[in-house]
Amino acid sequence: xxSVYRKSYTKPLPQDAELIIRKGEQxxxxxxxxxxxxxxVTTGKNGEPRIRIEAETYTAKYRDGEGIVQESATGCxxxxxxxxxxxxxxxxxxxVKSGLVSAGDDAAIDYQHSSLIxxxxxxxxxxxxxxxxxxxxxxxxxxxxxAFSECGFVTLREIATEPxxxxxxSLTDGGLSPRTRNSxxxxxxxxxxxxxxxxxxxxxxxxxISKANEAIDVRRQRRSLTITQLERxxxxxxxxxxxxxxxxxxxxxxxxxxATWKLAPLTFxxxxxxxxxxxxxxxxxxxxxxxxxxxxxxxxxxxKCFILTGLRRGELxxxxxxxxxxxxxxxxxxLKARNDKSRHLSEIPLRAxxxxxxxxxxxxxxxxxxxRSGTVGDVLSIEVARxxxxxxxxxxxxxxxxxxxxxxDRDLAAANIEKCDDRGxxxxxxxxxxxxxxxxxxxxxxxRTAQAAMRHSSIDLTMNVYTDPRMLDVAGALDxxxxxxxxxKPKELQRNVATGTGDRPNQxxxxxxxxxxxxxxxxxxxxxxxxxxxxxxKAVCTEERARPGKQSVSAENQRVANGIRTHDLRNHNPxx
Numbered sequence: 001x002x003s004v005y006r007k008s009y010t011k012p013l014p015q016d017a018e019l020i021i022r023k024g025e026q027x028x029x030x031x032x033x034x035x036x037x038x039x040x041v042t043t044g045k046n047g048e049p050r051i052r053i054e055a056e057t058y059t060a061k062y063r064d065g066e067g068i069v070q071e072s073a074t075g076c077x078x079x080x081x082x083x084x085x086x087x088x089x090x091x092x093x094x095x096v097k098s099g100l101v102s103a104g105d106d107a108a109i110d111y112q113h114s115s116l117i118x119x120x121x122x123x124x125x126x127x128x129x130x131x132x133x134x135x136x137x138x139x140x141x142x143x144x145x146x147a148f149s150e151c152g153f154v155t156l157r158e159i160a161t162e163p164x165x166x167x168x169x170s171l172t173d174g175g176l177s178p179r180t181r182n183s184x185x186x187x188x189x190x191x192x193x194x195x196x197x198x199x200x201x202x203x204x205x206x207x208x209i210s211k212a213n214e215a216i217d218v219r220r221q222r223r224s225l226t227i228t229q230l231e232r233x234x235x236x237x238x239x240x241x242x243x244x245x246x247x248x249x250x251x252x253x254x255x256x257x258x259a260t261w262k263l264a265p266l267t268f269x270x271x272x273x274x275x276x277x278x279x280x281x282x283x284x285x286x287x288x289x290x291x292x293x294x295x296x297x298x299x300x301x302x303x304k305c306f307i308l309t310g311l312r313r314g315e316l317x318x319x320x321x322x323x324x325x326x327x328x329x330x331x332x333x334x335l336k337a338r339n340d341k342s343r344h345l346s347e348i349p350l351r352a353x354x355x356x357x358x359x360x361x362x363x364x365x366x367x368x369x370x371x372r373s374g375t376v377g378d379v380l381s382i383e384v385a386r387x388x389x390x391x392x393x394x395x396x397x398x399x400x401x402x403x404x405x406x407x408x409d410r411d412l413a414a415a416n417i418e419k420c421d422d423r424g425x426x427x428x429x430x431x432x433x434x435x436x437x438x439x440x441x442x443x444x445x446x447x448r449t450a451q452a453a454m455r456h457s458s459i460d461l462t463m464n465v466y467t468d469p470r471m472l473d474v475a476g477a478l479d480x481x482x483x484x485x486x487x488x489k490p491k492e493l494q495r496n497v498a499t500g501t502g503d504r505p506n507q508x509x510x511x512x513x514x515x516x517x518x519x520x521x522x523x524x525x526x527x528x529x530x531x532x533x534x535x536x537x538k539a540v541c542t543e544e545r546a547r548p549g550k551q552s553v554s555a556e557n558q559r560v561a562n563g564i565r566t567h568d569l570r571n572h573n574p575x576x
Contacts, residue, residue: 065096322392
């Protein structure tokens with residue numbers, strides 16, 4: 001059954017081909033680069049003449065280990081070399097039949113000489129089919145291509161542990177952070193794992209590569225903003241678009257070309273003056289003033305959504321007008337699974353104040369859209385009104401893009417908030433999510449509740465990464481600990497001395513003397529509850545097992561005890 005042969009295929013007649021007859025058969029003759037070529041002529045399916053050409057290399061035909069007829073290109077022009085390759089293929093099939101090698105391992109051998117670039121394209125398509133984000137796809141392709149190129153890997157069989165390990169180490173030696181090194185390692189590891197699962201590799205060559213400790217060299221540490229800083233940020237965000245039109249001109253100390261002046265930077269102190277100056281400049285353009293004020297309102301609402309919902313930038317940008325459910329008792333926003341980082345459908349609860357502001361924001365946008373579309377009298381018909389309503393997929397905040405970090409940096413500078421503090425921690429858009437987590441912890445929210453609010457899979461991530469220790473009142477928490485004076489006496493000893501009992505707990509006067517004698521001995525015990533109006537303890541009976549060997553007091557003695565207790569309490573608190 002096993003054999004090697006040259007495949008033949010047909011092609012259309014060349015334009016300058018000449019038909020000739022040889023030994024009763026029709027041939028075509030034409031020239032290619034001044035060389036005369038000849039081929040047998042056959043008739044195609046459509047009845048037109050075609051030339052039949054024989055391949056220059058041999059193809060091997062055999063039965064694989066599962067008994068299926070396979071054809072494999074040998075790439076050999078020499079028949080003897082092609083037969084040697086055929087013998088290897090037959091030997092592989094015999095090993096599979098005998099059980100020495102599994103069919104999966106045998107199939108992986110065929111991919112050993114496959115191009116990594118071609119396989120990487122298939123891997124990216126696999127990730128796209130699993131609905132990975134476009135940014136994730138671009139990062140995986142970019143990181144893996146650089147790793148393959150600089151390690152010298154061309155085919156799949158060339159991927160090895162040691163060269164990749166040396167290259168990753170050179171990255172950290174060259175000044176890159178451990179987090180960046182792990183990103184490259186993760187991209188290659190994900191590709192190799194996919195090759196193993198798809199049967200292209202027998203084992204993962206990156207399995208033994210350890211992950212670098214990112215904690216020893218953290219390049220970007222985010223910090224949370226305080227309440228005061230948040231108030232300043234919201235104020236600046238609201239008025240900076242208008243204040244930009246009222247900036248003063250100052251001389252440029254280092255002019256370039258003809259630029260001998262520049263605009264003065266905005267600060268928190270000069271912001272009110274710049275606002276007044278802008279209103280004077282734009283006195284004849286009320287529409288422009290309204291547009292700038294609307295932009296400032298949108299930015300403050302964006303910041304408030306970041307801080308009070310904990311949404312990531314991409315998640316907030318994905319919200320549309322149809323994502324809001326504001327008419328129920330518990331307003332919330334629907335975050336679709338494809339926009340959530342964990343790929344889960346989430347309902348983001350909204351506090352009443354921000355839900356009301358979002359409702360007004362959407363209503364104002366609907367009204368502005370209707371005014372731009374034109375009106376028909378004072379009342380719109382149903383058909384016209386439908387055409388003037390914003391579509392449900394309209395973005396809630398169109399300005400939330402990757403460039404929003406530039407807006408935040410300008411607002412921080414105008415609010416006199418440092419971009420980087422004394423600890424080296426910075427503020428960016430994602431730091432507002434850190435602020436959300438820190439405010440939850442500072443507000444006394446239970447850790448498990450904070451974890452659910454932030455949609456984290458691990459509570460350690462919520463408590464250790466997204467909680468800023470400086471936002472917590474650690475000093476105030478120490479005040480809740482009990483006072484332990486070094487020269488004081490135990491309270492029990494002070495109470496015995498005050499009542500004259502000393503070391504005899506069953507002797508004394510008043511309530512302390514009668515309580516042990518008249519204590520009820522039944523299935524009810526006593527739990528003392530202190531009140532704010534008196535210093536005595538009020539007994540509240542709870543069920544408890546009876547103590548054997550003790551006799552219950554009579555009803556008369558119980559009434560006497562209750563009367564004495566009430567009299568004693570009223571002596572301490574006349575209001576009773």
